[in-house]
Amino acid sequence: MQFYLPIAEVSVNIFLVLGLGGIVGILSGMFGVGGGFLLTPLLFFIGIPPAVAVATQSTQIVASSISGVLAHLQRKTVDFKMGSILVIGGLIGAGLGVILFNYLKSLGQVDLLVRLCYVVFLGVIGGLMFIESLRAMRRQKQGYTPAPRRKRGLVETLPFKMRFRTSGLYISVIPPLIVGLCVGVLSAIMGVGGGFIMIPAMIYVLHMPTKVVVGTSLYQIIFVTAFTTILHSVTSQTVDVVLAILLLLGAVIGAQFGTQIGARLKAEQLRILLATMVLLVCFKIALELLIEPTELYSISRVAILP
Amino acid sequence: MIRIVCALILFLASAAQAENIVLGMNHDEVKITANFDGSEILIFGAIKRDAPQAQGALGVIVTIVGPNERVKVRRKERKFGIWMNTDEIEVDAAPSFYAVATSMAWGDIISDTEDLRHRISIPRAIRAVDTRVTDTDLFNDALKRIRESQGKYGIYENGVILDQDTLFQTRIPMPANLTAGDYKTRIFLTRDRQVVSNFETVIDVRKVGIEEFLYTLAHEQPFLYALMSLAIAVVAGWGASAFFRMLRTQ
Numbered sequence: 001m002q003f004y005l006p007i008a009e010v011s012v013n014i015f016l017v018l019g020l021g022g023i024v025g026i027l028s029g030m031f032g033v034g035g036g037f038l039l040t041p042l043l044f045f046i047g048i049p050p051a052v053a054v055a056t057q058s059t060q061i062v063a064s065s066i067s068g069v070l071a072h073l074q075r076k077t078v079d080f081k082m083g084s085i086l087v088i089g090g091l092i093g094a095g096l097g098v099i100l101f102n103y104l105k106s107l108g109q110v111d112l113l114v115r116l117c118y119v120v121f122l123g124v125i126g127g128l129m130f131i132e133s134l135r136a137m138r139r140q141k142q143g144y145t146p147a148p149r150r151k152r153g154l155v156e157t158l159p160f161k162m163r164f165r166t167s168g169l170y171i172s173v174i175p176p177l178i179v180g181l182c183v184g185v186l187s188a189i190m191g192v193g194g195g196f197i198m199i200p201a202m203i204y205v206l207h208m209p210t211k212v213v214v215g216t217s218l219y220q221i222i223f224v225t226a227f228t229t230i231l232h233s234v235t236s237q238t239v240d241v242v243l244a245i246l247l248l249l250g251a252v253i254g255a256q257f258g259t260q261i262g263a264r265l266k267a268e269q270l271r272i273l274l275a276t277m278v279l280l281v282c283f284k285i286a287l288e289l290l291i292e293p294t295e296l297y298s299i300s301r302v303a304i305l306p
Numbered sequence: 307m308i309r310i311v312c313a314l315i316l317f318l319a320s321a322a323q324a325e326n327i328v329l330g331m332n333h334d335e336v337k338i339t340a341n342f343d344g345s346e347i348l349i350f351g352a353i354k355r356d357a358p359q360a361q362g363a364l365g366v367i368v369t370i371v372g373p374n375e376r377v378k379v380r381r382k383e384r385k386f387g388i389w390m391n392t393d394e395i396e397v398d399a400a401p402s403f404y405a406v407a408t409s410m411a412w413g414d415i416i417s418d419t420e421d422l423r424h425r426i427s428i429p430r431a432i433r434a435v436d437t438r439v440t441d442t443d444l445f446n447d448a449l450k451r452i453r454e455s456q457g458k459y460g461i462y463e464n465g466v467i468l469d470q471d472t473l474f475q476t477r478i479p480m481p482a483n484l485t486a487g488d489y490k491t492r493i494f495l496t497r498d499r500q501v502v503s504n505f506e507t508v509i510d511v512r513k514v515g516i517e518e519f520l521y522t523l524a525h526e527q528p529f530l531y532a533l534m535s536l537a538i539a540v541v542a543g544w545g546a547s548a549f550f551r552m553l554r555t556q
Contacts, residue, residue, distance in 0.1 A: 001341070002341055002342075002343040002482075003340055003341065004338060004339070004340055004341065004342040004343070004482065004517060006513065006516070006517045006520040006521045006524070007520070007521065007524055009483050009485075010482065010483055011342065011343050011344075011482035011483070059535045059536065059538075059539050060539070062536060062539040062540065062543065063538075063539035063540070063542045063543035063546075064543060065543070066539070066540055066543030066544055066547075067543040067544070067546050067547040068547075070543075070544065070547045071547065108378065108380045108391045108394055109390070109391060111391075112388075112390045112391065116388075226536050226539075229532055229535060229536055229539075230529065230532040230533075230536070233524065233528045233529070233531055233532035233535065234528040234529055234532060237524045237525050237528055237531075239524070239531070239532065239535055241520060241524075241531070241534065241535045241538065242516075242520065244535060244538070244539065245538060245542070248539065248542050248543070249542070252542065252543075252546035252550075256550050289388040289389060290387065290388060290389070291389075292384070292389065293382060293389055295448075295451075295452065296381055296382045296383075296389075296448075297379055297380065297381050297382075297445065297448030297449070297451075297452060298379070298380050298382070298391070298452070299377050299378070299379055299380075299449060299452055299453070300377065300378050300380070301375050301376075301377050302375070302376040302377060302378055302396065303375065303376045304373055304374075304375050304402070304485060304487065305373065305374040305375060305376060305399060
């Protein structure tokens with residue numbers, strides 16, 4: 001069954017879009033990631049204009065993050081104070097990101113920017129994750145030895161210190177602001193929540209306890225992606241609410257199955273699988289940039305004349 | 307999907323022309339609804355004569371032109387090992403849709419001068435191009451090539467069936483991704499490659515229902531639209547988690 005998307009102005013198969021949402025939902029349930037980094041490229045592949053894919057994606061992430069944060073609220077694993085600092089950084093970053101996005105859109109370089117960001121981030125994250133899980137598997141065979149804890153250097157010496165009770169930290173607000181800002185920029189440009197950057201940053205840079213990391217990042221993602229949705233909608237009218245609804249319907253159902261599949265697999269296996277998938281998507285996008293396209297020209301509409 | 311609305315039968319009364327076109331269409335409007343998946347316009351008509359038919363080969367040309375757009379055409383080039391957009395031109399006015407159907411081969415039906423005067427063929431229809439790059443022709447060709455592959459531009463030679471030099475009909479396909487607006491429809495009658503009569507009407511292509519509501523809201527009240535999208539997202543996110551929690555506790 002075809003459905004005409006009012007903003008993207010393309011006709012898509014409803015079941016295809018529901019299915020994509022479902023697949024990404026399963027993955028996000030299995031791995032505990034938002035899945036935005038996989039869904040945006042998939043939307044490119046089915047012919048949604050990149051600008052619409054990125055903007056719409058942020059709406060869908062709001063829904064899935066709310067769903068996730070509610071579970072964490074019950075377990076009291078959300079650090080609101082830290083989360084709010086991250087939100088402030090995130091809002092500034094999202095603003096900058098949307099300005100950059102629209103500027104490059106007018107230059108015709110937004111596709112390139114989005115694709116390059118994907119190649120770089122997916123490549124780095126996927127690669128690191130792959131190596132890390134291989135190491136973890138090897139360690140398990142040899143018997144577990146805890147990794148030496150890193151010394152706290154620069155982060156300790158910065159001013160404007162604040163106490164974060166839930167995380168049990170007393171640190172400067174500057175690092176969380178910067179982390180939030182970077183994630184905000186990525187959220188606006190890549191149409192992702194940014195959990196895949198924020199979670200490692202929270203653990204390795206801010207030294208937050210692992211149990212509050214996921215809940216707090218979801219809390220930040222809700223506000224930043226909601227803000228991104230508003231910015232994209234107001235500045236470029238590229239949020240397609242029908243597409244968003246179809247995707248989130250698929251995603252919430254998929255996530256429930258994903259959680260059950262995830263519970264049956266070992267953590268290292270999950271990570272290797274996720275890393276492989278991330279690297280595959282990265283590879284596919286990189287190929288498109290490197291191989292000569294069959295059509296060198298492209299058209300973009302500036303205005304409809306009366 | 308295709309409703310037969312025999313909506314339009316108009317007479318063009320003109321004393322100067324001995325041969326006039328009487329036109330009918332299966333619909334004079336195309337509604338872009340939620341399940342819109344392209345359309346096909348059936349245009350049919352007759353040639354009305356006040357005097358016996360003159361000598362010479364008779365031809366019928368039907369054109370449908372969508373709203374004009376200002377577009378940018380960009381070209382990719384390899385830089386630093388990757389393919390990126392480099393040169394671009396801006397086309398002041400390119401039709402978003404252009405279909406030409408003829409009853410004979412293009413060369414036999416109309417002369418170049420007449421084509422130029424009435425702006426019938428696709429190359430004539432794309433107007434004024436700025437000159438920041440030297441090879442603008444390549445960009446114009448690309449614009450036509452891409453739009454042709456999307457089904458937005460098309461020349462259908464021998465697409466018009468002309469019966470006994472009196473009745474004619476043609477079917478023109480329209481793709482799903484149409485730009486809403488007025489689609490100017492023109493029919494030319496030619497004899498010995500000269501236009502002897504023409505007729506103009508308009509097909510109204512517009513979004514209706516939910517499509518129209520969302521598109522207008524997004525463009526005229528973007529902030530409200532964003533809040534609505536977010537409200538839906540919040541309700542869906544919360545609803546999903548509540549629903550599945552309920553399933554699990556039972």
